[in-house]
Amino acid sequence: SPQWVLTAAHCANATFKNVSLGVRSYSAKDDSRQVIQIERQIPHPWYEPDVHVNDLMLIKLKKKAKKTKTVNWLPLGKTIKYPAAGTNCLVAGWGKTNNKRGGMSDALMSANVTVIDRKKCNSNGFYNKRPFITTGMICAGSNGKNVADTCQGDSGGPLLCNGVLLGVTSFGGKDCGVANQPGVYAFLSEKQLTWIQKTMKKSEI
Template sequence: ISCLKNFSLLISCVLLFIIQPGRGSEIINGKEVKPHSLPYMAYLRTVTNSLCGGTLIHPQWVLTAVVLGAHSIRKEEKDSKQIREVEKLFPHPNYTRVTKGNDLMLVKLQEPATLTRTVKWLKLGKTIRDPAAGSTCLVAGWGRTETTRSSDVLKSVNVTVVDRQTCNCRDYYNHDPVITRDMICAGSDGTNVADTCQGDSGGPLLCDGALVGVTSFGRGCGVIKKPGVYSFVSRKQLKWIK
């Protein structure tokens, strides 16, 4: 699902089934984004010092986290960062830990975010197209890189959508768990390694600039035949979100 920490509010990822087992904490083979070019990105650090990502989808609603307007985690960036207390958590009522279905959570902020140059929300469309296999999408996060160290700055990488039939085959996930129509597999293009991991859980999968998925789970980091799996923000999920 997602993770949550604010300066006065600490909630364990484990208690919320937030960190999925078997993932690392990396944007694999990514590069630093232009500062504040993804102004709807949010991050939080948990009590176990793990990172999670999120997407600001409304002034008062985050599809995961609560530090807004950041590029560098370590720098104060007083003119860009906004920190908000959390009013309430809304994990998806049909989330299942075993099958990893409906792996989404909404965070309601006590005070709305302020629209600035570095903080903007990503408006959701009325419908979201299921990305075709071979589509190139963007993922971003602050997790550890291939050097195994956490990134101080926001990084992104392009991932390639893998069709569900392939993702369920023996060499991939072998139906453990079953990759359903509510999930999207995306990772390597078959040659170049590209991936997300635990530290990026809850962050966005962006296809043609639209929020299509939320980083959910995977197996290993940067394994070509174990692409990342994302919760598809389908019409059904949009109805729950709205």
Template structure:
């Protein structure tokens, strides 16, 4: 991971996935989507930890999700209800190989993207279709209305068994970095998109990060900057994430996939909007090159 390139290779970045009973994702002020109206949506899970993420089918054999969804190994496509059999629409696939972005940094949330290669191509149906990238990349302007979707817990803390969606408003990066928003902790870069409430209502998805996600046992620095922290063989950087099911799901603007749900702080807080990994020209080049190579 790039955040460790300039420090001792003995440092490890450990992701601890904390799953609360009965909690998956949160769609604040969202609504149930029409069944199979988002046929590219993927329900991504780990069969060992039972952690859950979202994803987007971008090719018959490839799903795009978040890099912090590290242990996922099974993908369900064509689902509306998770609990129902839906045998005529669901296709359950095993992940053949995971390809996290080579520059992903768990502490700073940089390049929080991962490609999942499925063990076999999906069958295209009314309920299962892939969402292809266009030839150009669009960075949505501040104020743009976009859509996010996922399964899990709603604002009343009850588990949603069906796919939910919500409209979110893009917040410009300068505002998102300001002291009343994220205050550069972490820095919202040009490869990230902030989106949430328009200021009049609360809309959000949840990918809760802990207040201080990086703990340095030796120095106890309250920072996510590796460069300011002395390095020893005993140092371990521990990154804590509360994995909720919207992580890795798509951010759609005018029907185009522009981002992947990455992180946020708490749920439904107007000045703590969700943060999404922007599928920039650089990221799109990596996606296409990886899919072509493997």
């Protein structure tokens, strides 16, 4: 929907007043960007921050975004299949690009990540069930050859697999780009899609 933004619940912040769309660089002067005021932030009602469960939030904008060369929206299906291990996906965000430097990226960055088996992600060599990676989460990172990951500041960004929005960036290890501490994404399961659709519909009444 052109009036809704999907992000992570842990990104909720009462001080956020606007959403910027169509931005490719913070510093570059770009007339294509759209800055729209936020009407409401709606975190998932069963979000559990301690264990990262249901880390999703909807943001309703005060007006609809305009579709342009740099602004578009993705349709949500009724069902999404959990991605198989080895699936190549795309992530994007404004987060850190270096573990030693804390600044955010000036440009919108993207990377290809590989889905990692959930049991493997819960194993001793990985997260060791701290926290437990549930069926509502997707692990994705390095393919064993190339280092790829999201980092601090990328939260709420998209996980796209075969052009379909499957998840939202949720959390990761202390450092980024560590093969056995991959990024973890909130999975847009059928249950979550139902919550999204019902929430948007209820808000329009």
